[in-house]
Amino acid sequence: MNKSTKAKPFTIFLPSDKCSGCLTCQLACSYFTEGVFSLSKAKLRISRYEEGSRFMITFLPSCTNCGFCADYCPWGAIIKVKSKKEVG
Numbered sequence: 001m002n003k004s005t006k007a008k009p010f011t012i013f014l015p016s017d018k019c020s021g022c023l024t025c026q027l028a029c030s031y032f033t034e035g036v037f038s039l040s041k042a043k044l045r046i047s048r049y050e051e052g053s054r055f056m057i058t059f060l061p062s063c064t065n066c067g068f069c070a071d072y073c074p075w076g077a078i079i080k081v082k083s084k085k086e087v088g
């Protein structure tokens with residue numbers, strides 16, 4: 001079954017340039033979804049762009065869109081939105 005067809009209460013919005021690379025989101029994800037603090041078990045990845053100090057946020061296909069990572073991001077780099085109208 002294609003997970004993307006599941007009804008989701010919200011979508012994830014990523015404001016550009018806000019990620020500090022702290023990795024709190026990866027730890028929160030692994031804890032709430034797998035019961036352990038493990039960067040490798042998180043369903044998203046934070047990676048540094050080759051040039052500069054900016055970071056890229058990538059969600060893996062296994063992400064369930066639960067939103068815990070957004071709840072625990074201290075920099076507002078991941079935001080939950082209910083509809084596209086709330087983004088703009």
Ligand code: SF4
Pocket residue numbers: 018019020021022023024025026046055057072073074075076077078
């Ligand atoms: S998205 Fe938020 S919690 Fe995750 S690394 Fe960036 S600043 Fe930290």
Ligand code: SF4
Pocket residue numbers: 028029030033042043044059062063064065066067068069070
């Ligand atoms: S939305 Fe949930 S499953 Fe997806 S990366 Fe964030 S915490 Fe993990």
